[in-house]
Amino acid sequence: MAKQEHDRWMAKEMAQIERQRDPFPWFREMRAEGPIRYDEKRDAYDVFHYDEVIEVMSDWERFTRDGTSYIDGAMMDRGPPEHTELRGMAEEYFRPGYVRDFTPAFEQRADALLDQALDGTSELNFVEEIAKPLPIMIIADMLGVPEEEMDTFRQWSTRLAESPAKLDEDKKRDTEERKAEAMQQLSAFFEREIEKRENDPRDDLITKFLKKEEESETITRQNTIAQCGMLLIAGNITTTSYIANAMWTFIEEDVLDDLQDGSMELEAAREEVLRYRSPVINAKRYATEDTTVAGMEIPEGALVVGYLPSANRDGQIFEDPDEFRPGRELPKQPVPFGKGIHYCLGAPLANMEAEIMLSKFLERIDDAELLIDEIEPFFSSEIFGPVELPIRVTT
Numbered sequence: 021m022a023k024q025e026h027d028r029w030m031a032k033e034m035a036q037i038e039r040q041r042d043p044f045p046w047f048r049e050m051r052a053e054g055p056i057r058y059d060e061k062r063d064a065y066d067v068f069h070y071d072e073v074i075e076v077m078s079d080w081e082r083f084t085r086d087g088t089s090y091i092d093g094a095m096m097d098r099g100p101p102e103h104t105e106l107r108g109m110a111e112e113y114f115r116p117g118y119v120r121d122f123t124p125a126f127e128q129r130a131d132a133l134l135d136q137a138l139d140g141t142s143e144l145n146f147v148e149e150i151a152k153p154l155p156i157m158i159i160a161d162m163l164g165v166p167e168e169e170m171d172t173f174r175q176w177s178t179r180l181a182e183s184p185a186k187l188d189e190d191k192k193r194d195t196e197e198r199k200a201e202a203m204q205q206l207s208a209f210f211e212r213e214i215e216k217r218e219n220d221p222r223d224d225l226i227t228k229f230l231k232k233e234e235e236s237e238t239i240t241r242q243n244t245i246a247q248c249g250m251l252l253i254a255g256n257i258t259t260t261s262y263i264a265n266a267m268w269t270f271i272e273e274d275v276l277d278d279l280q281d282g283s284m285e286l287e288a289a290r291e292e293v294l295r296y297r298s299p300v301i302n303a304k305r306y307a308t309e310d311t312t313v314a315g316m317e318i319p320e321g322a323l324v325v326g327y328l329p330s331a332n333r334d335g336q337i338f339e340d341p342d343e344f345r346p347g348r349e350l351p352k353q354p355v356p357f358g359k360g361i362h363y364c365l366g367a368p369l370a371n372m373e374a375e376i377m378l379s380k381f382l383e384r385i386d387d388a389e390l391l392i393d394e395i396e397p398f399f400s401s402e403i404f405g406p407v408e409l410p411i412r413v414t415t
């Protein structure tokens with residue numbers, strides 16, 4: 021992906037630390053002006069209202085994801101029929117019934133992390149010690165990354181999730197270069213792992229994807245490699261931000277007691293976190309034809325960006341959208357996981373990881389407080405969440 025193109029993904033208004041920390045007043049302002057605006061500087065259309073964000077995300081014939089991803093050849097940036105086949109390759113392994121079978125293994129991973137994080141210390145960095153390691157371990161376990169390679173795998177994954185250090189151009193370039201390098205190494209890694217399974221099949225997703233590749237006339241080795249890499253990237257920082265946004269919100273809203281004594285359901289609270297602080301900021305598409313959205317003309321080839329956190333706080337749909345109210349009535353479903361053919365494949369997995377980690381954490385502590393006044397945000401056009409969450413716990 022050309023850097024210039026990548027730069028167009030982030031609206032200039034979002035490229036400030038205050039907006040990254042709290043983009044919601046800006047979204048509110050933009051929604052008040054209308055469902056969609058044209059940004060001349062980026063030659064891009066930004067979409068803020070719930071109905072129009074859904075329209076752009078789900079009408080794949082008019083709006084394609086092709087060309088919006090770092091990794092070429094995976095389901096994410098393909099349309100039908102390729103998308104159907106690539107998604108079909110992985111779909112059954114991410115259904116709730118399938119991932120539920122992994123519960124004991126996931127619980128063990130969560131317990132081990134909590135043992136370490138809560139080992140005699142009262143202060144911890146919730147992101148670094150808890151929210152970050154779990155998703156990477158789980159996807160690595162599912163794919164079948166050997167234990168001894170886990171550290172290298174984690175380093176690549178961390179690099180790929182790095183935020184392009186604020187607005188410093190040199191650092192930004194370094195980050196991009198490190199990312200490209202990590203991407204190459206990761207692809208080479210999966211290429212080797214796939215080859216190993218040609219003669220030594222195992223009970224893991226890499227082997228299952230390889231079988232699908234062998235049975236298919238259209239899926240190439242490059243697709244299989246891209247699929248593995250993409251799963252690692254897609255489910256990593258997103259789930260970390262989900263778990264971190266949940267803890268940040270629970271402490272800020274003072275609902276830890278309610279969650280612990282059961283007067284507030286964790287499931288309802290998690291779902292409201294996904295609406296209130298949606299971890300994924302934007303859904304990017306390119307118009308495949310001259311078209312219109314909410315009466316605005318959009319030419320073929322134009323970049324169109326839908327803002328999920330804005331859709332999920334659209335006051336025309338959700339009452340008092342800026343209030344955190346678990347169990348609220350929902351006239352329409354919030355869309356933190358997208359909509360349409362690209363609806364998040366990993367949504368059941370992400371929910372399960374968050375449920376396991378948050379419930380265990382709440383069981384093991386009495387109370388928690390934030391040790392910072394202002395959140396240090398993950399500086400990104402894609403992800404909304406803290407990079408650090410220092411907290412003090414009593415156990």
Ligand code: HEM
Nearest residue numbers: 095096254255258259262300303357358362364365366370
């Ligand atoms: C809270 C955590 C997560 C959030 C908020 C999230 C959000 C999203 C969103 C919004 C999309 C649609 C993007 C678009 O339409 O442009 C998406 C797609 C996708 N997500 Fe997630 N995701 C999360 C976790 C995961 C996990 C754990 C995995 C897998 C390990 C995963 C795998 C995928 C894949 C493969 C797609 C592309 C599906 C397709 O193109 O058919 N995600 N996700």
